[in-house]
Amino acid sequence: IGSFFQERPVLKNPFLEDALLRGYLRRHLPQEAAFSDLCAFGERVSKEVDVWGRECEVTPPQLVHFDPWGRRVDHIETSPAWKRMKDLSAQEGLVAIGYERPFGEWSRVYQMCKLYIYSPSSGLYTCPLAMTDGAAKVIQSVGVSWPVDEAYSRLTTRQPERFWTSGQWMTERQGGSDVARGTETVAVPQTDGSYKLHGFKWFTSATDADMTLTLARIQDRTGATTPGSRGLSLFYAEVSRDEDGLLKGIEVQRLKDKLGTRQMPTAELLLDGLPAHRLSEVGRGVASIANMLTITRIHNSISAAAAMRRVVQLAGDYATRRTAFGKLLKDHPLHMQTLARMEVETRGAFLLVMDVCRLLGREESGMATQLDTNLLRLLTPVVKLYTGKQAVAVVSEGLESFGGQGYIEDTGLPGLLRDAQVLSIWEGTTNVLSLDVLRCVARSSGLVLHAYFTHTKSLLAGASSVSSLAPAVKALDRALSELEDFVQVAASKGPAYLELAA
Ligand code: MFK
Ligand code: FAD
Incomplete structure (x- = not known):
């Protein structure tokens, strides 16, 4: 059967391999501490974490509805690797950095560079991290006080045993884009000033989260609610269990069977009296959760650029190992032109996303001019929609550069394409974000x-x-x-x- 076996593409330290990333940081954040941390993290990602990411893919989460004695438990079982990702995220400060701000206005750039290195090896753990970061940002914007002070400290901690992740439950059966018309969940006021939520959330990702932010309509004494955007308020809820081990006020109906993002649980949830606290003013739910959307859309763009970078790096490495027509792929000008085009797309995406991270950092550290604030508002949806589309095209091209092996599941390559496809759908589809850009132009x-x-x-x-x-x-x-x-x-x-x- 022959003695030839093709060498596999090798993932090297993604920080050291990325000349553009290092050049960008040398220019804007020439800090030894940042370089040595990113270099060490890159080493950890290539040598240790990438394998965990693969483990998350091949050991997807399972929903256990009942215990062996028939009692309802609704337990989402995740892989040991997924749990390790949570600890690692805390230790490495993947959310915390954005709030510790070790490099002032450049802290967001530093944080996002770390996430950029991590994302394609993270087994989609970047999804809960995006929502966790977004939730911390919302809490910061409404004020870090009871009942969310403890949650804020847990979302932004570096201590694994205290670290919490958050969900972002917006989408219902009737509407994911049109949240204002589609939301049927109601919030029933309680005598102590809290609420109980009743409704059905159709997509809830990383549902093993410790808490969530969500939208609902407050019922008045007659049970009536206000329709449209003005009827929606923002709520904070913890995901906890009672003494019998039952989820308080939540039933997990089922886990979604998805094209990609299989590493991560995405559930349909029945909210049946979920205890919650109102975070926004009454009727200001959409405007209040917009802070979360800004952060999660930037994370999405980082993941898109990172997916492109990963496939380009692996394809480049493979071109030095695979021979066709008597010479290595790297010596075929046409093949190298294809890789060069992918490289140009990747560089463009990286620089565009970094510019938005730079603007976010300036705004958060009080350095932003009016121009910066306007640009951040305008460019966040533009960058999200553009990089989401680019990622699918570039990763697809990237798979072709491995020939048939790009289509083979246990190389780990097809997962990159499956996971890229969601980037243009969640956190606002392309057309919905295009309209957001134009509404923002019209309003200003x-x-x-x-x-x-x-x-x-x-x-x-x-x-x-x-x-x-x-x-x-x-x-x-x-x-x-x-x-x-x-x-x-x-x-x-x-x-x-x-x-x-x-
Ligand atoms: C790896 C990375 C992973 C990332 C995590 C992935 C996990 C998956 C999570 C999800 O998919 S969560 C669900 C995400 N859902 C969306 O993104 C919804 C998409 N739809 C929209 O974005 C709509 O444009 C929107 C729901 C916001 C429109 O709602 P409305 O009620 O028609 O909004 P309207 O009237 O345009 O705006 C209401 C207020 O919000 C206004 O403020 P004012 O009342 O003060 O004027 C707007 O200015 C404000 N607003 C809306 N969009 C904003 C915004 N403010 C800032 N930025 C925005 N983008
Ligand atoms: P629709 O709103 O029905 O859109 C259908 C099509 O119509 C789209 O092509 C859209 O672009 C187009 N469209 C809609 N309105 C307009 C318009 N005005 N003009 C032009 N075109 C328009 N949601 C959460 O809240 N939390 C989560 O954790 C979460 N996780 C998810 C995980 C996965 C894997 C996926 C796939 C989705 C997840 N979502 C989550 C849901 C996601 O945010 C929504 O699916 C998305 O926002 C689109 O909403 P929809 O599915 O209702 O599509």
Whole structure:
């Protein structure tokens, strides 16, 4: 049967292998402490954590509805590797860094670089981390006081035994995009000022979380609720069990059978009197959870750029090991052109995402100008929607660069593509985010858009000093002006034009 066996692609330290990442940090965050931490973490990811990620994939979570004696338990069993990911996340400060702010305005960039290295090896643990970070951000924005002070300290701790993750339960059967019309869950006021939630949450990811943020409509004395966005308030609830081991106020109906993200439990939950506390003002649920959406959409973009980087790194390594037509793949110009195109997409995505992380860091450390704040609002959905789409295309191309092996399950490569496909769906689909961008433009009377075009044109002005680039820069500048006029007019004319512009 022959003696030839192909060498496998080898995952090397993703920090040391990524010249763009290191160059970006040298330019913006030239701190020895950051470099040595990222280098050590990169080593840990390639030598230790990547194997756990694979273990999460091959040992997906299981729902145990009943114990052997018929008692309902609704226990979601996760793999030992998934549990190790939780401890590691606390130890490495993967959420904490964003709140400790060790490097001032550059702390978010540092945190997101760590997540960028970790993401493709994390067995999707980046999903609960995104929601945990988003929940901490919401709590910070409403004020860290009772009843969420303890939760905040647990979400942002580095101590594994205290660390909590959070869920983000928004989507119901009738609406994931249109949360305002789709939410049927009601909040029944209790005499002590707390609430009990009754409803059905259709998608709840990383459902082994310790707490959640969720939306519901408060019932008045007659049982009536206010429809639409103005009827929604934001609630905090802990996921806990009573003395008999039963979940308090929650029934896990089933786990979703998904195309990808199989490492992580995504459940349908019946809320049947879930004890909760209102976090937002009455009727300000959507606006209050928007802080969470900003953070989770940035995490999503990091995961998208990281998936692209991972497949490009592995494909590059494979090209030095696989021979076809008498020479290594790396010596075939056409193959290298394909890899180069993937590399360009990956670099573009990385720089775009890092710029949004930079803006977030500036805003959180009180350094942001009005332009920065406008850009952060505008670019967060743009970057999320764009990188989500790019990730699917680049990872798919990446799989092809391994030939047939890219299609073989136990190489671990197909999982990258399956997991990329969700990035454009959850946290807002592409079209819904396009409309969000245009609504944001319309609401700011074009100020946000103007800020963006001014920023882009100033970047272009820098490039025009390179004479060979001047004609392209001029053409781009003209196109940008036309686009700005078009979007400006569309945004001023209402929803029908907004959709046309999107
Ligand atoms: C690896 C990374 C993993 C990441 C974690 C993945 C886990 C999976 C988690 C999920 O998928 S959770 C579910 C995510 N769901 C969505 O993203 C919903 C998508 N739909 C939208 O985003 C809609 O645009 C939205 C529900 C927000 C629209 O609702 P409305 O009620 O029609 O909102 P409206 O009237 O546009 O805005 C209401 C308020 O919110 C306004 O404030 P004001 O009342 O003060 O004017 C808006 O300005 C504000 N708002 C809306 N979107 C905002 C925002 N503010 C800031 N940023 C935004 N993006
Ligand atoms: P719909 O809103 O029905 O959208 C269907 C299609 O219509 C989409 O293509 C959309 O772009 C388009 N569309 C909708 N409105 C418009 C419009 N106005 N203009 C143009 N096009 C439009 N949700 C949570 O709350 N918590 C979770 O933890 C969670 N985890 C998830 C995990 C996975 C693996 C998946 C797949 C989803 C998860 N979701 C979660 C749900 C996810 O956020 C929603 O599926 C998503 O927001 C889309 O909502 P929907 O499914 O209701 O689709």
